[in-house]
Structures are given as C-alpha cells and as structure tokens.
Amino acid sequence: MQQSNYKGRFAPSPTGPLHMGSLVAAMASYLDAKAHHGQWLVRIEDLDFDRNVKGIDQHILNSLQRCGMHWDGDVTWQSQRQHLYQDAMQTLDQHVYPCACSRKEIADSRLRMGEVASQIYPGTCRAGLAAGKTPRAWRLRLPQPHCNITFDDRYYGQQIQDITTEVGDFVLKRADGFWAYQLAVVVDDAAQGITHIVRGADLLDSTARQIYLQQVLDLPAISYLHVPVVNNEAGEKLSKQTGAMAFDRGDNDLLKDALLPAASFLELAIGDSVSSIDAFWKLALASWTIKMKL
Numbered sequence: 574m575q576q577s578n579y580k581g582r583f584a585p586s587p588t589g590p591l592h593m594g595s596l597v598a599a600m601a602s603y604l605d606a607k608a609h610h611g612q613w614l615v616r617i618e619d620l621d622f623d624r625n626v627k628g629i630d631q632h633i634l635n636s637l638q639r640c641g642m643h644w645d646g647d648v649t650w651q652s653q654r655q656h657l658y659q660d661a662m663q664t665l666d667q668h669v670y671p672c673a674c675s676r677k678e679i680a681d682s683r684l685r686m687g688e689v690a691s692q693i694y695p696g697t698c699r700a701g702l703a704a705g706k707t708p709r710a711w712r713l714r715l716p717q718p719h720c721n722i723t724f725d726d727r728y729y730g731q732q733i734q735d736i737t738t739e740v741g742d743f744v745l746k747r748a749d750g751f752w753a754y755q756l757a758v759v760v761d762d763a764a765q766g767i768t769h770i771v772r773g774a775d776l777l778d779s780t781a782r783q784i785y786l787q788q789v790l791d792l793p794a795i796s797y798l799h800v801p802v803v804n805n806e807a808g809e810k811l812s813k814q815t816g817a818m819a820f821d822r823g824d825n826d827l828l829k830d831a832l833l834p835a836a837s838f839l840e841l842a843i844g845d846s847v848s849s850i851d852a853f854w855k856l857a858l859a860s861w862t863i864k865m866k867l
C-alpha cells in the first residue's frame with residue numbers, strides 16, 4: 574500500500590457516550606483516512622472539567638473498538654497537554670488581551686448598539702480594562718474593521734466569514750479558567766501533524782476562527798470536510814443535551830443498530846446483505862472512495 578502523509582483525527586468530548594451523530598462524524602473521518610492510506614488518531618477533548626463524565630472516555634474508546642474502528646498511535650487527552658496551550662498563549666502575546674465583561678454585559682452593550690443581543694463581542698476591553706475591573710477571560714485581538722477568512726470545504730464548497738464583524742475578538746482562555754476549545758484544537762492539530770479534518774457541520778462556523786489562529790501562530794494549513802449533522806425528530810442536532818441515546822448499549826448488534834444506519838446517513842451504498850463488521854468496512858471504504866471521487 575502506498576505511503577501517505579495524510580493524518581486525520583476523531584476528537585470526542587467525554588461528556589456522555591457516543592450517539593449516532595458522533596458515530597457519523599467518526600465514521601466519515603475514519604473512512605477518509607483509510608481511503609487516503611493515512612493515519613487516524615483519537616484525541617479526547619476533556620478540557621471542560623465541569624462537563625466531563627468520569628469513565629466515559631473509556632466507554633467511547635471501547636465503542637470505537639467494538640465498531641472495528643482502530644486508531645493509530647496513542648490516544649491523547651487534552652487535559653494532559655495544557656502546557657502546549659500555555660506556550661501558544663505566550664507566542665500570541667500582543668494578540669491577546671484580558672477581558673472583564675460578563676456574558677450579560679456583552680449582551681447589554683449589543684442592545685445599546687441597536688442590535689439584537691448576541692455572542693458577538695463588541696470590543697469593550699480591547700483598549701484596556703476600565704478602572705477597578707478584574708480580568709475574567711483572555712481574548713484574541715482581531716484585525717479591524719474586517720477580517721475575511723475564506724476556505725474550501727470538501728463538502729460545503731467555498732466558505733467566507735468576516736470573523737471581526739460576525740464573531741468579534743474571541744475567547745482563548747475562559748472566565749472559568751479553562752482553555753477555550755478554539756485554541757486547544759488548533760494547537761493540538763498542529764502538534765499532532767493533522768493534515769485533514771473531517772467532522773460534523775456544527776463546527777463549520779468555528780473553522781474560520783481556527784484558520785485565523787493557525788495563521789497568527791504560523792501553523793500549517795489544514796484541509797476541511799464537514800459532514801451534515803444528524804437531527805432528532807424535533808429537528809435539533811443530536812447531542813447529550815437533546816437526550817440522544819448511546820448507540821452502544823453493551824449487548825446490542827452494532828452492525829444493524831449503529832454502523833448501517835450511520836453509513837446510510839452518509840449515503841454510502843452498502844446493501845442489506847452485509848453480515849460482519851469486517852465486510853461492512855470493506856464495502857463502506859469502497860463506497861466512500863467513489864462518493865468522494867478519491
């Protein structure tokens with residue numbers, strides 16, 4: 574088999590067992606890595622210590638293995654890599670400033686500006702903290718008045734976002750002291766040599782921020798593919814918050830209950846006659862290769 578520099582990853586948060594939505598993202602990233610004769614890594618994104626559920630990381634890893642999805646190298650845990658995020662903050666130095674605003678103050682100032690309350694940061698602390706204010710979070714200073722980021726998504730096509738007007742200076746270290754997702758994911762992808770990111774479309778909106786961070790930190794560019802997210806009957810994205818059920822209940826038939834429905838959601842042509850997990854992956858890989866024109 575030909576050698577490849579492709580390195581992909583699946584990066585679940587240990588806040589609950591994997592549900593069908595996470596399996597679809599895992600399957601797409603796994604198939605894309607295999608179709609490129611590349612490596613597939615697993616990284617546990619456990620930086621939100623308030624939301625982590627004890628022991629769920631092992632449940633997630635067991636579920637992947639029961640599904641026949643075997644990763645390359647060692648699994649990494651973001652909680653053990655915090656020195657890397659601290660180093661990146663030091664590199665960012667002048668690009669980062671302390672913010673004393675509460676969530677409510679940000680929403681209130683947007684209202685005063687005649688706009689609907691939103692998450693867009695109005696830049697209150699960019700020129701320095703008001704007297705008597707204490708830093709809560711640390712934000713990235715974005716170019717003014719615009720910062721257009723464009724990228725080609727392999728599924729959704731060309732994307733453009735003005736992160737200055739559509740997002741605002743975003744948080745790298747949160748008011749609760751935890752590292753923000755955007756910083757950790759960019760630092761880890763670069764440190765692990767990830768070349769291709771395949772994940773759910775719920776993260777499409779984060780991509781421009783991550784690309785900008787890569788540019789400021791002088792890190793290599795990455796190829797992106799976002800796959801549609803699975804919704805429940807109410808049209809909400811499947812998540813622990815919307816009560817999504819674990820697909821791996823210990824003794825159920827993962828081929829019938831999980832793998833075939835996930836492949837069907839990805840519109841892979843597998844057929845109903847497949848009888849083993851090994852046979853499933855051979856057909857899924859062939860189908861992915863054709864579908865993605867690889």
Ligand SMILES: [Zn+2]
Pocket residue numbers: 671672673674696697698699
């Ligand atoms: Zn502020």
